[in-house]
Amino acid sequence: MPAYQAPVRDLRFVIHELLDLPGHYQQLQGCEAVDGDTLNAILEEGARFAEEVLAPLNRVGDEHGCHWQDGKVTTPPGFAAAYHQFAENGWAALEKPAAFGGQGLPGSLASAINEMLFSANHAWAMYASLSSGAVSTIDAHGTDDLRACFLPPLIEGRWSGTMCLTEAHCGSDLGLLRTRAVPEADGSYRISGSKIFISAGEHDITENIVHLVLARIEGAPAGVKGISLFAVPKVMVNADGSLGERNGVSCGSIEHKMGIHGNATCVMNFDGATGYLLGEANRGMSAMFTFINESRLAVAQQGQGHCEASFQGALRYARERVQMRAEPRLKPEQPADPIIGHADVRRMLLTQKAYAEGGRMLNLACAQLVDQLHHGATETTKNAAARRLALLTPIAKGFLTEAGIEAAQLGVQVFGGHGFIREWGMEQISRDVRITAIYEGTNSIQGIDLLTRKVLADDGAELNALLDEMDSFCADCKAPRELAQQLARQVATWRELTGWLKVAQKDDANLIGAGAFDYLMLAGYTLLGYYWLRAAAIAEGELAAGNSDVDFYIGKRETARFFMQRLLPRANQHRALIESGSANLMDIPDSAFGR
């Protein structure tokens, strides 16, 4: 198992040098007190927790998995204790509202910590991540009573949360959902139905679990416009906040999965369980999107976090493993050279590095927008952040999870036969990361969301603003000039392609569906190119100014070049596929696919 080393130096690069988060915090309401030193200190503490507490439990979780018996779920050894330590150290409260016991720190700081948690132990970190999403959702849509009842113990880490969307017959298509809600005289509802794939649905870590459940109130319209959102606690809460009787919620079984074995994926049965409406009746999808959007950004971090973990393992192995001669020779005195000297190994390592560090820039830029959305000084700031975030979220989720899968496969490959052996940990990364392309909306769904709701719905206005920003950065970028020109061409491609799609889709009902995934990937490559160009420009400046951290900045400059020359060109292929139209997918009749 490769020992996880939190990438604190690179996090500091993104936080201070790329995004200047301390300066940005000065513009946020209520975050002005967070200075650079505080930020660095919290980062170091988070790194230590990830490295020393979570990483050692990563393989334990994979090997032990979760166990179900008579409705109870046992998590892997050490998981509960680590969670309690996490809660006691205040990590669950970091960016949560001070009114309910949180520390009120900016979300971007929590986001930097989250990457480390996901890298170190994806399965474990999901318990914390889902609880965090539940807090945000209850805070945004709950009544004062509900917030006062549920938020403090969630923020304290004594309780945890879940999101209950999927049913056996509906995953992507939530309009089909059947779970029922019957109103009671006291204003609560009786929830009945069965949900599947509920992460952290039942476990032995916290004393209570608050399920956020999509259900249909009796008589509600069919489809997504008749869905409401409810908070359904596992254990009822007395008026004084103490725990009462068990609610009608039970875990029917847990799934046996490819990865994230340490996180219990539950079938949850609601049998006339008491639930409390969150937000308006029949507007549950909209309320749930508070949770879904936050989760999508978290999944983007999972994808990127796996890039980092896999890269670290592969890099260490490539420096140690000696096999065949490289040109130039690295160890002339030995019979062979470390494989990091071989071009094809470098291709794999640089792909991982480009994704891990590029994804970090994108994710923290998104987190900065989330800060502005919640704490922006003006409505204008908040609205601008909301629009940009809406555009970037499907790209970050879709692209960085595809990147995570590719990086993890490369990590296995760098290890050769050892990559296939469990004890080295590389194959676990490739199994754990696999779910990220599926949950919180498959990447097909992300592509369609991007193209329809985020690009075409406003006639490309927000996209054009982003493309203009990228264009203008390219135009102003003196060094590295060549990379700026390469990126500018891809920005133009993105713009032209979008214009063409806008027109062409009018005559072809399937053009969007046929091209959405490729569009997502094209967007991801171009966007990551933008961040890599910004990183390279900073690096050029530091190198020119004589910064002594030469290896770090040369690494940035060269990885940016690698990205522009060896990953960004993939965008051209995605363009060609989109332009090939939908007939090559739609003309073949179902019966001609095969038996």
Place this chain on the structure above:
Amino acid sequence: MPAYQAPVRDLRFVIHELLDLPGHYQQLQGCEAVDGDTLNAILEEGARFAEEVLAPLNRVGDEHGCHWQDGKVTTPPGFAAAYHQFAENGWAALEKPAAFGGQGLPGSLASAINEMLFSANHAWAMYASLSSGAVSTIDAHGTDDLRACFLPPLIEGRWSGTMCLTEAHCGSDLGLLRTRAVPEADGSYRISGSKIFISAGEHDITENIVHLVLARIEGAPAGVKGISLFAVPKVMVNADGSLGERNGVSCGSIEHKMGIHGNATCVMNFDGATGYLLGEANRGMSAMFTFINESRLAVAQQGQGHCEASFQGALRYARERVQMRAEPRLKPEQPADPIIGHADVRRMLLTQKAYAEGGRMLNLACAQLVDQLHHGATETTKNAAARRLALLTPIAKGFLTEAGIEAAQLGVQVFGGHGFIREWGMEQISRDVRITAIYEGTNSIQGIDLLTRKVLADDGAELNALLDEMDSFCADCKAPRELAQQLARQVATWRELTGWLKVAQKDDANLIGAGAFDYLMLAGYTLLGYYWLRAAAIAEGELAAGNSDVDFYIGKRETARFFMQRLLPRANQHRALIESGSANLMDIPDSAFGR
């Protein structure tokens, strides 16, 4: 677990319509008696064995795995019985030499069966496949005495075989190997050393195991020119062929792996074990290549077989799973349509189909060349087959295993959340197939082998012959004309690129290493395009002639179009990456990769 359905119709298409194997058998020495009906009958029997005996054991093997205790290895329940049935039914003897109890049928027939075995149960089929490779190698390089001793029980299926190459410190770089061989007075050798990653190294299936072991005779030159090949039986064989005492061979442990759990991956310790030289001393690498080349073609079939298995599962699910509206609607009476109606699901299914069926054409074309190599009527035929096979083998191995990994990932994706759940079997495919890109030479090694030994070594002569053949087929292909033109452009690209590489590599020692993997992929896409064009041309002919199997031929025509428009364009990207040179990989110093 998706029920495996052997693709007999498509195998017949490749065997009869594409390759005319019955006609080809008339040209082979000793195979003239195999007519089309015999072939079809054997195919049906093989299909039944794969579907009814092996496929039901596939998940059993994954769940139970192999167990090691005190040097003994227990295989999953049912594995040994299935193997005995396989042997009793004569499958292990199919293409083996009649002189030693084989049936003397052409290897291409065995190859068609092998695809089904690998699709149905990769882990199980490896026991048979390795034994087959051992037979070929002993037959090609053993003395008459050794052949008489070892071949009959191997062909009968009472014994099995292995290949022992890898040691802890050497995988790709066999020149570093340390296992020693000390000559004895009786002409045998004492073998001492430790080998790792030995598939089927120890098990409870057969009464003896013949290990083919690479070792260094005392005083031999360093590097690969001092390696010899030995046959080392697990149990010594008496003069009358009965089994004697245990040889000094033992299994020290087995690996816990990502996939192929049903196949024991062993650490094998040789402690002064008696071994018999195969071929000449110090020419062991050359002798072992009989085994390695056969295994590489088998691995290509594993990759392709997983494409088929994953495609079958995904296709069935996509027809059953109902989610959201398609355009046009497939089930207007239901609240949603089967997901096979959605463009992005079709993109995934068609990718799988294009790989599974395209790979089948390539693999059986390779098998036809193996027939010619072994049974060609003239030396000219044999030599021509050897040259072409040498060129195609790394492409088939490398490209079809990458395709297998991609197809398996798509299969998981089509299933959504269910793809991540073990019981559906899709995630097992993605774990089992992963090793194929690594073993029998990683795909990096395949790329370098292709470019250096197979293309540049003869100054592109054999490649040009292949490109000429493809060019001439494109020129003659009247329908589908458009696809022929698309392919012709890619053939020209391949030719130009090779010419450029030939010159450019002289000034850049790392250009080959930097471009080899992309070159392999470009070659694979183009080559598969050639087979798809040939399939489409046949389909056009049959449809024009009014063949009633309309769905089948429309499927071929449309999949060919999909391939040319949505997969073949990837070759352009690979070209661009090769042309980007090696500096973007080599300039970054080791120290700048990160900590």
